[in-house]
Amino acid sequence: MDWTSWVISTVSRALAFGVPLLWGTLGEIYAERAGVVNLGVEGMMILGAFMAFAVTQSVGSPGLGLFCAAMVGGVAALVHAFLTVTLRANQYVAGLALSMFGLGLAGLLGRGWEGKPLSSTLPYLTVPGLSRIPVLGPMLFQDQTVLTYIGLVLAVLLWILLFRTRWGVAIRSVGENPATADALGINVTLVRYLCVVFGGLLAGVGGGYLSVAYRPAWTEGMTAGMGWIVIALTIFAAWDPLQAIWGAFFFGALYHLSYRLQAFLAPELLKLMPYFFAVVVLAASGFGRARWRRRAPAALGVPYVRGER
Amino acid sequence: MKRLGPFVLEPRLAPSRAAVLGVSLGAVILALLLASVVFYGYGRNPWQAYVQIGRGVFGSWPSFSEVLRRAIPLILCGVGLTLAFKAQFWNIGAEGQLLAGAVAATGVALFLPVPEVWRLPLMFLSGFLAGGIWAVLPALLRVKFAVNDVISTLMLNYIMIYIVEWLVHGPWKGPTMRGFAYTDAFPMSARLSYLPQTRVHWLTLALGIGAALVAAVLLARTRFGYEVRVVGQSTEAARYAGINFTAVFALVMLLSGGLAGLAGVGEVAGIHWRLRSPAHISMGYGYTAIIVAWLARGSPLAAIFTALLFGLIFAAGDYMKTALNLPFQITGVFNGLILFCLISFDILMFWRVRLSKREKAWIGQAGSSAR
Numbered sequence: 115m116d117w118t119s120w121v122i123s124t125v126s127r128a129l130a131f132g133v134p135l136l137w138g139t140l141g142e143i144y145a146e147r148a149g150v151v152n153l154g155v156e157g158m159m160i161l162g163a164f165m166a167f168a169v170t171q172s173v174g175s176p177g178l179g180l181f182c183a184a185m186v187g188g189v190a191a192l193v194h195a196f197l198t199v200t201l202r203a204n205q206y207v208a209g210l211a212l213s214m215f216g217l218g219l220a221g222l223l224g225r226g227w228e229g230k231p232l233s234s235t236l237p238y239l240t241v242p243g244l245s246r247i248p249v250l251g252p253m254l255f256q257d258q259t260v261l262t263y264i265g266l267v268l269a270v271l272l273w274i275l276l277f278r279t280r281w282g283v284a285i286r287s288v289g290e291n292p293a294t295a296d297a298l299g300i301n302v303t304l305v306r307y308l309c310v311v312f313g314g315l316l317a318g319v320g321g322g323y324l325s326v327a328y329r330p331a332w333t334e335g336m337t338a339g340m341g342w343i344v345i346a347l348t349i350f351a352a353w354d355p356l357q358a359i360w361g362a363f364f365f366g367a368l369y370h371l372s373y374r375l376q377a378f379l380a381p382e383l384l385k386l387m388p389y390f391f392a393v394v395v396l397a398a399s400g401f402g403r404a405r406w407r408r409r410a411p412a413a414l415g416v417p418y419v420r421g422e423r
Numbered sequence: 424m425k426r427l428g429p430f431v432l433e434p435r436l437a438p439s440r441a442a443v444l445g446v447s448l449g450a451v452i453l454a455l456l457l458a459s460v461v462f463y464g465y466g467r468n469p470w471q472a473y474v475q476i477g478r479g480v481f482g483s484w485p486s487f488s489e490v491l492r493r494a495i496p497l498i499l500c501g502v503g504l505t506l507a508f509k510a511q512f513w514n515i516g517a518e519g520q521l522l523a524g525a526v527a528a529t530g531v532a533l534f535l536p537v538p539e540v541w542r543l544p545l546m547f548l549s550g551f552l553a554g555g556i557w558a559v560l561p562a563l564l565r566v567k568f569a570v571n572d573v574i575s576t577l578m579l580n581y582i583m584i585y586i587v588e589w590l591v592h593g594p595w596k597g598p599t600m601r602g603f604a605y606t607d608a609f610p611m612s613a614r615l616s617y618l619p620q621t622r623v624h625w626l627t628l629a630l631g632i633g634a635a636l637v638a639a640v641l642l643a644r645t646r647f648g649y650e651v652r653v654v655g656q657s658t659e660a661a662r663y664a665g666i667n668f669t670a671v672f673a674l675v676m677l678l679s680g681g682l683a684g685l686a687g688v689g690e691v692a693g694i695h696w697r698l699r700s701p702a703h704i705s706m707g708y709g710y711t712a713i714i715v716a717w718l719a720r721g722s723p724l725a726a727i728f729t730a731l732l733f734g735l736i737f738a739a740g741d742y743m744k745t746a747l748n749l750p751f752q753i754t755g756v757f758n759g760l761i762l763f764c765l766i767s768f769d770i771l772m773f774w775r776v777r778l779s780k781r782e783k784a785w786i787g788q789a790g791s792s793a794r
Contacts, residue, residue, distance in 0.1 A: 153573065157759075193763075203766035206513055206573060207717055211762035214710060218755020222461070225750055334752075339581050346574045382589035389581040393570065400569035 118249070124370060125253045129262055130328065132366025134159065134320035134337075136265045138344035139351060139358040140272055141316030145191075147276065147353055148309035149289040149413040153209025154194050155317050156341025157216020158187040162321030164220040167332040168227060170325075176236040180261075180322045187318020188311050190216060195310040199303055202417035213341065221334045232330035236261070236323070259327045261319070268316075272355040285309060289411035292418040302418050317341070339389065346392040350399060353411065365391070438772035446772045447718060450764035451732070457760050458753075465749060472747065479742040480735065488621035489741060491628065492694075494734030496521065496686035496705075498631035500712030501719065501726040502638050503682035507558075509642060509721050510675045511655040512565075516558060516576030517683040518709025519583035522701055523557040524550035524684025525691045526587060529595070529606055529698040532613035532691075539612035546613060547630070547688050554684020555677040557583065562672040580709070584701045591698055606698040615693040624693030627685065631727070634682050638723035651675055683709060706737070707755070714762045733758070 138155050145152045152158075162183035170179030190212060197208040241255035276282040287295040288305045296302050324340075325332055343365055351357040365388055372384040438446075459469035481487055500517040507514035527549040531537075537545060561575035590596075590606070597607035615624035642648035650671050654661045661668065690704050691697065698704070711733050718732070719725035740754035 197763070197767055201767050201770050203769055207713075207762065207766050210515065210710075210713060211759050211766065214755060214762065215759025218752050218757075218759055221752035222750055222756055225752070339577075342574065342577045342581075346571075346578070349571060349574070380589050380593050382585045382592060385588075386582045386585035389578040389585075393564065393575050393578045393582075396570045396574060397564055397568040 122249060122252050124367065124374065126257060127370040127374075128363055128367035129254065130258060130366070131369045132362035132364075133259070133261050133265055134323045134328070134340055135344060135347060135365050136269065136358060136362035137261070137316045137320035137323070138341065139347040139362055140265070140269060140355055141313030141320075142344055142348045143313075143351065143353050143355055143358060144272070144276075144285070144309045145313035146348055146414055147289045147411055148285050148306045149292060149411055149416065149418070150195070150198055150306055150310050151205045151209060151345075151415050152191065152194050152212070152310060152313055153206055153345060154190060154212025154216065154341075155209075155313075155344045156337055156339065157213035158190045158314050158317040159216075159321030159324075159337045159341045159344075160220040160335070161190055161216045162187045162318030163325040163336055164224045164227075164321075164332060165318070166322030167232060167325035168223075170232060170234060171227065171230070174234050176234060176326045179326050180236070180319055183318040183322030184315040185318065187314040187316070187321065189314070191311045191314020191317070192307075194314070195307045198417065199306045199310070202419065205415050205417075217335065224332050224334055227332045228334065230331065232326060235330040236327035238327075259323070261323050261327065266359065269355045269359050276355060286411070289413055292413050292416075293420075296418070296420060306418075317344070320344075343388060343392055346396060349410070350392075350395055364395075432774045435773055442772045443720060446768045447720075447765065450768040451761055453768075454757070454761040454764040457764070458757055461753060461756060467747070472743075475747070476739045476742055479746055480738050485620050486738075486742075488618065488623050489738040490731065490734045491623045492621065492734070493737035494730045495624065495628050495631055495689055495693075496708040497712055497715050497730035497733050498727055499627070499634060499686035499689070500683045500709055501715030501730045502631065502635045502723045503679035504712050504716035505719055505721050505723050505726050506638055506642070506651070506675050507679040508716055509655045510651045510671060512562065512672055512675060512679075513573045514558065514561075514576050514676065514679050515573055515713065516561065516579050516680070516709070517686075517712045518705055518707065519576070519580035520554040520557045520680040520683035521687040521690070521705055521709050522580075522583045522587050523680075524554040524687030525698060525704055526583075526590065526687075527553035527684070528613075528688040528691050529590075529609075532609045533595070533606060539610075542610075542612045543615070543626075543692065546692055547685060550684040550688035551681040552684070554687060555681035558676040558680020558683070559673050562676040563669070566669045566672055587698065587701045587704070591700060595698060597697070604700055609692065609696045613692055614696055615689065617693075622694065624689055627689030627693055630685055630689075631682075631730075634685075635723045635727050638678070642723065647671075647674065683712075711737075711758055714758055714765070717762065718765060736761075 138159060142152060142155055165186040166179040166183035169182045170176045194208055194212050197203040198205045236259045238257045238259055245251040245255040276285065284295065284300045284305055288300060288302050292302045321337060324336055329336070347358060347361040347365065351361045368388040368391055372387050375384055462469035462472045479486065480490065500521060504514055504517055528546040531546045531549050532542065535545065557579060561570070561572050561579060564570040564575045565572045591604040595606045597605050599607055615626050617623055618625050642651065650666050653664060653666060654668065654671050686708065687704070695704060715726055715729045715733055718729040736754055736757050740751050743749040743753055744751045
């Protein structure tokens with residue numbers, strides 16, 4: 115195979131595999147910008163993956179499946195918001211509980227659905243006109259689902275919302291200094307709830323994409339740690355929706371290459387690549403001058419109680 | 424102070440022992456009630472199911488011993504995690520550290536030419552070191568490269584899972600095992616002996632209880648324990664006290680990961696007698712140990728008892744699978760629910776509930792009780 119077609123197909127598949135990572139990361143960025151870490155992404159994604167598959171298989175509509183995936187992700191995130199914002203539980207432990215619960219519940223519910231191919235999947239598109247551009251066309255405008263493009267547009271819109279609007283100022287101030295935000299009349303609890311639930315909606319869609327588009331089938335544990343990669347990507351992207359695009363693309367490429375390179379290396383060793391690189395990338399970006407860029411929202415992980423400092 | 428009908432809620436700074444115990448127990452009971460829904464979903468009466476499970480698990484010594492058997496890795500990992508959590512180091516990597524121990528022990532059992540009497544001690548030693556090194560890595564990454572400890576420990580879990588998969592499918596695949604992804608079986612000198620009529624490998628159990636005692640003394644009575652507690656409570660205070668963060672994190676993680684490594688040695692030398700797929704060796708002990716440590720509220724001795732509780736849940740899961748034909752994934756749902764209830768009840772420990780008569784608030788009276 116000549117190398118141009120190899121590069122083209124790799125870029126195209128990296129983009130497709132980056133979709134669940136991009137959606138999940140965009141959601142987690144919003145939750146963390148408002149000051150709430152949600153380690154439950156893995157659980158929300160797997161619940162979304164199962165829900166999307168089950169609904170699509172029963173009703174025959176991948177769109178409705180993805181909608182329900184978003185809903186189940188949102189409900190799971192609502193639980194997290196209630197525990198961490200209202201009950202002020204430890205955010206790390208609450209998120210871990212959500213992941214354990216989600217993995218267990220999806221495994222339990224999904225037992226009868228295992229191994230059945232999905233009858234109607236999310237269609238792969240060929241963008242008319244643009245797909246005929248040499249090189250770029252097949253890279254970007256063929257064999258992608260609509261979620262690739264919505265995800266990219268969403269990243270831009272969310273960046274604008276976060277850095278160019280009053281709402282964005284409200285979200286960021288809640289994550290940086292909730293007491294001041296409160297004094298300015300911003301409803302800290304409401305902002306945190308909204309951001310966490312929004313994150314859950316996106317994580318649910320990201321999981322749903324896996325089961326109705328990328329590998330149209332249901333297998334237990336099919337998210338295989340992508341939810342944790344999302345947490346790493348959020349840090350790597352410096353809580354910036356636009357940078358999440360590059361991160362998701364890079365890790366999408368790693369996931370894709372772990373299948374692609376099996377002729378050269380044992381598949382098990384290839385599969386550990388994304389996790390290995392997640393550590394390496396975080397270590398590299400935490401080294402020396404890059405460190406200042408990666409400052410987390412100041413109130414991240416800290417519950418807010420009015421009148422306490 | 425808040426008023427709820429005839430009750431008055433007063434905040435308290437440090438929860439009493441009774442409050443901690445009562446609230447934790449209440450959380451576990453609520454979780455079991457919530458889990459009843461799952462039994463309904465499978466068309467079974469939850470009460471009958473619980474009674475049947477109770478009879479099944481406590482019915483005989485061999486079946487009850489499965490609780491102990493399941494608790495062994497949970498005690499070792501749980502005690503290790505209480506140490507790490509005391510220093511506010513989020514070690515989510517006990518799963519990978521356990522597997523690292525299992526790999527090292529397998530290496531010694533199958534490939535190291537040593538006198539037979541030395542084989543088991545060397546397996547435990549190498550398992551401790553392997554688990555410890557796998558845990559020191561994230562400590563150094565956090566101190567030197569500001570890498571978030573939750574992420575690094577989690578990623579190292581996945582890396583170790585795939586390393587084990589690679590070993591059992593590739594270089595260590597046993598020539599006598601034909602199609603299966605196993606290593607060869609361990610020689611007799613590398614197998615642990617059981618308590619009669621059980622699969623309780625008592626040596627590992629003893630190590631776990633010993634580790635809990637040592638950890639308790641270490642935390643309460645030594646300079647190192649003091650430093651761990653200071654680092655955990657306030658990094659600022661620790662910096663003023665001149666505590667060496669790198670040393671404290673590295674040492675606490677060496678112990679934490681080392682104990683998880685011992686658990687891994689126990690599983691391969693006591694139960695499987697070979698290295699095989701990670702899902703069979705661990706079944707999520709490393710993750711469950713997080714709940715064990717959380718429920719123990721940072722006390723290594725309490726971790727023995729909380730580990731027994733989760734040993735019971737695992738044993739009940741086995742029983743449900745065989746006798747009630749329910750999937751084993753139920754244990755994951757149970758564990759998640761228990762953790763949910765625990766953390767949502769936490770806030771209750773910091774309130775004291777008292778019965779009091781409502782007083783009339785006079786105009787001008789300072790600090791009226793009915794707000």
